[in-house]
Each structure stands twice: as C-alpha cells, then as structure tokens.
Amino acid sequence: MRFLTEIVDALVGFVQRNPLTVLVILILALGAPALLKGIALFILYFFMGLILLALAAMLFFRWRIARMRREMEEQFGRGFDGASQDGFRGGFGSRQRDTARREGEVHVHRTSETPAKRVSEDVGDYVEFEETKD
Known part of the structure; x- marks a missing residue:
C-alpha cells in the first residue's frame, strides 16, 4: 500500500x-489518440535505440581493447607475466644492434646542420652599456 x-x-x-x-x-x-500513440511509440523507439547504441558501443570498445591487448602481448613476447626476460625490448629494436653496444655507452647523432642566417651581419647596431648602482 x-x-x-x-x-x-x-x-x-x-x-x-x-x-x-x-x-x-x-x-x-x-x-487525437492516434497521434498520442505515435508520439509515445516514437519516444519508446528513440530510447530503445539509444540503449541498443550504447550496448553496441560498449561491445565494440570491449572487443577493441581485447584486440589491442592481444597485439601488445604478441609484440612484447609471451606476455606481461615476467616469464620473458627480453619482452620489452623485443618489439623496439633488433637484438644484434643492442648486443653490439656496451652498457653505459652514449651515442650522439646530429640530425641536421644549423640553418643559414636569414639576416646579414651588417644589419643592426651593437650598443654597449654599463650597469651602475644608484
């Protein structure tokens, strides 16, 4: 009650x-009871469509995350359980290149030369100044 x-x-x-x-x-x-029935059906179908769309989106994202997880496990070796010693390096570089370098060795590679000056040396004046204490 x-x-x-x-x-x-x-x-x-x-x-x-x-x-x-x-x-x-x-x-x-x-x-107009028929019009009211039509409006009610539209609202019902609209909300049911939103619910179905939300379910489809949720299933799609779960599938996508599972697929990405499988790809990452394949990329990094046997998985994230720590059984693979070289799991994190396996996908990023070749082992031959890694073994050729010694631990602690640093290599610096220059990517490009310095660009040429756009303004000539003759442009502008140099002003000398002194700092004075008041």
Missing part, C-alpha cells in the same frame, strides 16, 4: 511541476 501512495505522490508532484505538459498530453489523449 505504501508503494502505491508513493507512486500517486510522485504523479501529483509531476503534475504540479509541469501543468502545461500534462494539459497538452490530456488534450492529445482526448482529441
């Missing part, structure tokens, strides 16, 4: 907060 009184109280609260909406619904129900 308490459940029914809570439902009635909620309906009364809705009518008090939205009198114009309730009036439009009543006019549609009395004057």
